Ligand SMILES: N[C@@H](CCC(=O)N[C@@H](CS)C(=O)NCC(=O)O)C(=O)O
Ligand SMILES: N[C@@H](CCC(=O)N[C@@H](CS)C(=O)NCC(=O)O)C(=O)O
């Protein structure tokens with residue numbers, strides 16, 4: 001499936017991937033968290049891509065949810081905005097990020 | 104202007120009006136606040152109305168901002184999601200709502 005391939009390529013090529021929409025404040029909050037902790041991330045803006053709807057459907061199958069943001073760290077699905085915010089507060093976000101650090 | 108008329112009708116006919124989009128979590132948060140305090144509100148879902156884009160543009164002129172949610176109480180512009188949340192925490196929201204209570 002072409003969309004699953006597209007997603008896998010993005011996940012393999014980037015430590016942090018945020019599937020997002022440019023106008024969405026929940027997505028902005030997640031991006032701000034990664035920026036605040038100095039972590040680079042790949043933002044995949046589904047409202048700006050021709051395959052955006054297809055990517056969102058493929059993500060729904062993979063992650064059992066069709067909303068944005070959908071956040072992956074080290075290729076693993078972490079959750080949406082509330083999950084990332086909770087992990088940020090608990091310190092779990094940093095340990096997830098260290099989980100595939102190559103240094 | 105037809106859209107200004109539409110907005111004025113809504114503001115005159117409803118104590119609380121939330122200009123919203125059905126898929127937006129920031130809008131959901133505002134609706135939840137009014138539900139939690141037992142206050143009825145009129146949700147105007149701009150993504151579901153044919154005149155949605157025009158209403159949003161007219162609101163941008165009226166309120167100097169083109170985002171959702173846009174919240175009005177007693178016909179007056181109160182703000183977006185952060186404003187309503189701040190007012191909720193400070194107690195100002197309840198006093199705004201009492202401002203045009205007819206009881
Ligand atoms: N609890 C979820 C909420 C996610 C959510 O409802 N996202 C909305 C946008 S804020 C959404 O994806 N709506 C449907 C859509 O845009 O396709 C989270 O924290 O990420
Ligand atoms: N700080 C504002 C943020 C509002 C905002 O950025 N809203 C987004 C959706 S979450 C928006 O309207 N984007 C453009 C659009 O949907 O037309 C608030 O608290 O309401």
Ligand code: FES
Pocket residue numbers: 023024025026027126127128129130
């Ligand atoms: S679209 Fe408004 S918070 Fe996501």
